[in-house]
Amino acid sequence: MEASNPTPVPPIPTIALDDDEITIIDQTLLPTEERRIIITTVEEMREAIQSLRIRGAPAIGIAAVFGLDIAARTSVALSRAELLRELKIASDYLAASRPTAVNLSWALRRVYDRVSAEQTDDVAVLVQAVRREALALLQEDLEICRRIGEHGIDLISGGSVLTHCNAGGLATSGYGTALAPMYVAHERGVPVHVYAGETRPLLQGARLTSWELARAGIDVTVIADNMAATVLSRGDVKAVIVGADRVAANGDVANKIGTLGVAILAKTFGVPFYVAIPLSTIDFDTSIGADIPIEERLDSELTSFNNRPITPVGMDVYNPAFDITPAAYVTAFITEHGVVYPPFAKGLAAFRDA
């Protein structure tokens, strides 16, 4: 497996902290423009998440806790109780920015819980704790991505891989989830070729997956979403790998709209369908996929493009941002702790309890 490719790929600084300055890559401008924007208020962070300047389940969890860091640093609270109350308000405000990805509320809750567990009345110490926990989360995410990549590499070798949307470095702080096996393979000199579904309406595949894989020197071919059936029918795709925004306890998967279709097509053509996730994407409090809230986004995402209309004025559209893929279509989950095959309810819970 080890070969001669000497170019390790530096992770994309999707979100970065330098002194007290938090910056993100504005993903709405990619690939035509690579611009970092400075986030200075909780409101700006919420807007950045809501308008998809930063997106991807793990990345918005990290972004949100850096929003909490801003709230802590800019607070004038004089007491522990006051600060914790403000953090709670900021946390709820940030959590409401997008409904489907569970990492968002998970990350906010984790930081809040750990800070409030600090046995001190010193406000400055609590403010420091927010920063420490946010940085810990960022660092952990990096390591989790790498481990997902290492667990996934054996599943993708020997052919092309098809992915949908962007579950790469831009969606995390590290190598991504779905794209991590490709990055690790590439690092080891194993040839990789990726088909990236363009992912209408916001083209995360055409704009972001293509950009980050090409940046790393990995071969990528962009297709329209409706070409997946043809590509999968030809036999050269070894595996489909996608990320997820939330996985129910039974293994049902909420992910970017179009995932369900790709999963069904993969099954039809006998191609394994893998979902790469950190454990934090599993919502053990949601028993089945039907209970996961699905965000519907603005009509304008489908009725116009680059501010030019592409449908008649006032056209009725339906624009769900996610769909639910029943667990029956999932070959396996690739997590930081290893690969989980069915039955998923048992396998996923075992990792939680480990």
Add this chain to the structure above:
Amino acid sequence: MEASNPTPVPPIPTIALDDDEITIIDQTLLPTEERRIIITTVEEMREAIQSLRIRGAPAIGIAAVFGLDIAARTSVALSRAELLRELKIASDYLAASRPTAVNLSWALRRVYDRVSAEQTDDVAVLVQAVRREALALLQEDLEICRRIGEHGIDLISGGSVLTHCNAGGLATSGYGTALAPMYVAHERGVPVHVYAGETRPLLQGARLTSWELARAGIDVTVIADNMAATVLSRGDVKAVIVGADRVAANGDVANKIGTLGVAILAKTFGVPFYVAIPLSTIDFDTSIGADIPIEERLDSELTSFNNRPITPVGMDVYNPAFDITPAAYVTAFITEHGVVYPPFAKGLAAFRDA
């Protein structure tokens, strides 16, 4: 079935002849601009077909024979042999504009054969015959569309219908093929609701199907192609209907890229999948779908939009314009002679021989 809706929908003048002036709606400008362009040379007609100013299998057949009419009218041939040779050259030139739709070569061959069967050496009479046969084809197409609509109406009542691309009035000279049952239903006051897949990359669903159905007062909801699985999973879609560019003798269907995916999803969710075609779309000389040539179009259709890049510069893309849906996924063909259920090889041949 007959109810109280008094608004018959006038067919769209996709292609029109007024004196010797041939005009088409430039479909690349819809829906933002409804502009007719005048076609005065064979070269302009070929360009109009190739660049999709006029598209849809039946419509490009008709457009091509009006190209032949231009060739005949502008010819300075002094003998029957000379004129027929020129018509043959124009015919081959027009037929080569797009490879997949069989109606194109079928219509050209029909007009050429009928003209060359005229027992006269009078060049003016032969030129008149080209015009007569072109007009006959236009008129027949109108009637064929209407009959497809009448044969299809019972298959769509009682729920929504999902369609892909545009096999409507803009793709024919009449009510279209796939959309004809909806137009006939609407005429009769039967409520109809259509989901139109936007159809990347050129958005014939978002731009054209939406435009013509809304123009007729028919309810239409535009979705991204990758939302078809979610829509079909919900149970309110009664039928999928699409057109075709070529049907092999065994019933395999070449149609707009994405059709195969929709067909598989329809089967998965137990929704009937109908293909509405005139008999002229069946290529009895092609035994199976794998033998149908598939047009690949320019990378720029996927790498840019409204002349703005949507992928990194130089990105590799794969852009087939059509896919092949195996006959096994087709519930029935809706033709001008009636509905054909499996076995298709026998049923389709029976209509040919009738």
